[in-house]
Amino acid sequence: MSEHWPQGALIVLGASEEQIPLYQEARRRGIPTIAVDMRADAPALPFADASLKISTRDTDAIAATLGDVRPAGIVGGASDAALASWHALGVRYGTGYVYPESALAAGDKAAFHAIAASCGVTGYGWSASDNPEQVIAKAAGMHFPLVIKPVDGSGSKGVTRITRSDDLPAAVARARSYSASQTVIAEESLEGRPLAIEVFMQGGRALMTCIKDKDFIGGSFVVRRLRTAQLPSATYRRIEATVERLCRALGIVDGPANFDAVLSADDGQERVIEANARLGGDGVPRLLAAAYGVDVVRALIALALGEPFGSHLAPTRTAHAALELIGSPLTVEGELVAWEGVAEARNTPGITDIELYAKPGDLVRPHDQSGHKIGLLVAAGPSVADASSALETARALIRPVTRPITEAK
Secondary structure, three states: OOOOOOOOOEEEEOOOHHHHHHHHHHHHOOOOEEEEOOOOOOOOHHHOOEEEOOOOOOHHHHHHHHOOOOOOEEEEOOOOOOHHHHHHHHHHHOOOOOOOHHHHHHHOHHHHHHHHHHOOOOOOOEEEEOOHHHHHHHHHOOOOOEEEEEOOOOOOOOOEEEOOHHHHHHHHHHHHHOOOOOOEEEEEOOOEEEEEEEEEEEOOEEEEEEEEEEEEOOOOOOEEEEEEOOOOHHHHHHHHHHHHHHHHHOOOOOEEEEEEEEEEOOOOOEEEEEEEOOOOOOOHHHHHHHHHOOOHHHHHHHHHOOOOOHHHHOOOOOOEEEEEEEOEOOOOOEEEEEEEOHHHHHOOOOEEEEEEOOOOOOEEOEOOOHHHOOEEEEEEEOOHHHHHHHHHHHHHHOEEEEEEOOOOO
C-alpha cells in the first residue's frame, strides 16, 4: 500500500476481472487509479497505480486511509457490494457525479417489486421476510414452481428453484445463508423467454438500450450465453419504455442499469424480475462493443469524472453479437492445468474477444455462480445465426484442462 496517494486519481471500487476495463480506460487517458479491494490477489490490482486492502463496503475506513486525497472521481463496476460506498464517497468528496442514493433500492428485491408496481409494471406473486417460518408459510400458498432467493443477493448465489412445498425449508435456509440481512424472498417462477436488458440513461431517457436473450447452465440460474435479441419493434420499444420508467423511479437520471426479465409465454408481456443499478457484468461491455461499436466503459468513466459521455454511446455499426462464459468442467474444486485451442479459437472468423481469467496453476471452482467463470468468448456477425455459429465453432476449439484437487490425508 502506498503511503503517498496520487492526487487527482480515480478511485475504483473493486478489482475483480469485471473491473479491469475501468483501470485500462483510466490508464489510456493518463488518469491515475486507486483500487479498493480487500483481496490481496484481486485480478485487477496489477492495472492500478495504488491500492487499499479494504472492503468496498467500509466507507469510513476508505476515507480515513485516503486522508486528504482529493479524487477526480469515484466509480464502481459490475458489483452491488460497492454501490452504497460509491454514493457516500461521492457525497463526502463532492465529486462531479454522485451515485444516486435512491438507486440503492434496486439491491433489495422486495423493495424493487414495490417500485415496479408503483410504476404500473405488471408483476407476479412474491413474498419476503427475515422470518424464515413466515416465508415458508406464505410461500406454501403460492403457485409452484417457486424461486427462493436472498433478497439482497447477486450473481445467482443462494438461488433455488423448487416444485413442491416440502423443499421450502432447505431452500429458505440456503438463501438466508447468503443474505447479509437474513431476508429471503419467494417468487413465482415465470415461464417464457428470459431476457437481459442493458440501458444507459442520459437526462432521464435511455440513450442506449440493448435487449439480449440469455441461456442458463443446466437447470441453474447461472448465465451461460447471451446474444442480441430479435424482437418486433413494438415489443422492443415497449420494453425500453418500461426500463426507462423504472430507472426514473430509482433516481437514475444519468448512468447505467441492467434488468432481468421474462417475456411471458402466456400474454407476451414482459415481467421484470430484478434490477442492478450499475454496469452489467459477465463481459456485457464487450458484447455491446461488438454489436454496436459503443463503449459503455468510456461513457462510465466520463460520467464519473463529471464529463459529457453521450458520444461514447453513439452506435457506429449495427450487427448482432453473442457471448459465452467459460467455466470449469469439474463439479468439485480443481486446478487449471492448461488452456488448449486458444490460438485456433482466436482465429475463428467472427470472434471479436477472448478473455481468460484463470491461468495454469490457479484454483478453479464449479461454475455454479457468476463469479466462478474462468473466461469468455464474444462473436459478432450480420445476423444472430452468424454470431452464434462463430461462437459455437470457437467454443468447440477452446478447452480448459483441469484436474480435481484431492485433500491430503
